[in-house]
Amino acid sequence: MRDFIGQRRLLARLSERALRGDVAHAYELSGPRSIGKRTVAIRLAQTLLCTSEPHPAGGCGTCLACRKIDHQTHPDVRMVGRLVDLEKENDRKQIAIEQIREMQQDLALRPLEGRWRVVVIDDAADLSEHAEVALLKTLEEPPPHAVLLLLTTTPAALLETIRSRLVPLSLRLVSTTEIAEGLADRFGADAPRHAAAAAGRPGLAIALASDEGARKSRRAAEAEFYRLVSSGLTERFAWAADVAESDRDPQKRNEAIETRLAEWCELARDAAVAPHQVGRALRPERVSESDRLAKAVSQRELVDFALALERWRRDMVESNVNARMLLELLVLKLPYAATLREAA
Ligand SMILES: [Zn+2]
Numbered sequence: 503m504r505d506f507i508g509q510r511r512l513l514a515r516l517s518e519r520a521l522r523g524d525v526a527h528a529y530e531l532s533g534p535r536s537i538g539k540r541t542v543a544i545r546l547a548q549t550l551l552c553t554s555e556p557h558p559a560g561g562c563g564t565c566l567a568c569r570k571i572d573h574q575t576h577p578d579v580r581m582v583g584r585l586v587d588l589e590k591e592n593d594r595k596q597i598a599i600e601q602i603r604e605m606q607q608d609l610a611l612r613p614l615e616g617r618w619r620v621v622v623i624d625d626a627a628d629l630s631e632h633a634e635v636a637l638l639k640t641l642e643e644p645p646p647h648a649v650l651l652l653l654t655t656t657p658a659a660l661l662e663t664i665r666s667r668l669v670p671l672s673l674r675l676v677s678t679t680e681i682a683e684g685l686a687d688r689f690g691a692d693a694p695r696h697a698a699a700a701a702g703r704p705g706l707a708i709a710l711a712s713d714e715g716a717r718k719s720r721r722a723a724e725a726e727f728y729r730l731v732s733s734g735l736t737e738r739f740a741w742a743a744d745v746a747e748s749d750r751d752p753q754k755r756n757e758a759i760e761t762r763l764a765e766w767c768e769l770a771r772d773a774a775v776a777p778h779q780v781g782r783a784l785r786p787e788r789v790s791e792s793d794r795l796a797k798a799v800s801q802r803e804l805v806d807f808a809l810a811l812e813r814w815r816r817d818m819v820e821s822n823v824n825a826r827m828l829l830e831l832l833v834l835k836l837p838y839a840a841t842l843r844e845a846a
Pocket residue numbers: 551552553554561562563564565566567568569
């Protein structure tokens with residue numbers, strides 16, 4: 503199989519079955535962000551629509567069909583995701599029923615170029631209630647040429663009636679060694695460092711290795727965390743107010759908050775386990791800060807805080823939680839350690 507970091511076994515199994523004609527009409531691909539859900543979906547579409555003979559598992563990557571799929575111009579492959587229209591006041595936070603209806607009209611027709619029509623819904627947890635109900639009809643009676651791939655970080659957010667019609671595929675974290683090997687050709691000596699920093703998520707490793715912006719925003723989130731940890735309440739509340747009002751698109755603001763919660767959870771977790779030297783650090787480049795935080799704050803407080811961050815992150819994704827309120831609770835629960843000031 504051509505280049506692909508992680509999820510190789512899953513994709514190989516899926517592709518080999520598909521090549522024998524054993525394809526389900528609908529799959530659920532779940533797992534954390536940046537773990538490879540979208541890549542698996544695209545490779546499965548390429549497996550089904552590749553025109554090279556004999557059909558290679560995962561697609562050849564070079565024929566016209568494979569290239570069109572890579573460029574999202576293949577007429578038989580449709581990506582459905584949340585639309586954010588900033589021009590309209592009521593920006594769409596969710597995948598709307600109209601999007602599902604449009605997809606269904608298309609899906610009912612015979613494929614134009616291959617034997618299949620593939621629909622990728624990413625993230626399926628963004629489907630509005632009406633959209634979910636509409637989609638259910640397709641899942642109950644899919645056209646013979648239909649393959650639907652529902653991608654999500656939060657499978658529990660989907661209707662049970664939908665989930666019961668999907669073949670579940672859960673994607674697992676990838677070993678650091680495998681990620682480092684995958685990056686080695688392109689990024690040479692820096693590969694192991696970026697692989698370690700990604701803690702099991704190949705997409706994150708590639709972003710960190712190839713995108714200075716991704717590295718910068720990661721460092722900024724770390725510095726922001728240490729600055730807040732070493733600040734008093736006045737400064738913390740001012741920060742909460744700033745972030746709550748930071749973006750005119752609430753969805754974007756919520757994503758920025760969610761990213762911080764995920765990143766900070768890793769920093770809190772590293773500090774909580776630091777005294778025990780168990781498990782690898784999720785942020786190896788911040789080991790000294792984790793040690794200092796662990797010395798200043800009780801382990802219990804750190805564990806509670808890490809768990810709260812994870813819970814809030816899920817609330818952010820799954821429900822319409824009030825951002826300002828959440829941020830205020832967060833700064834109240836955030837541990838205090840004056841010694842982290844210089845890390846900020
Ligand atoms: Zn091909």
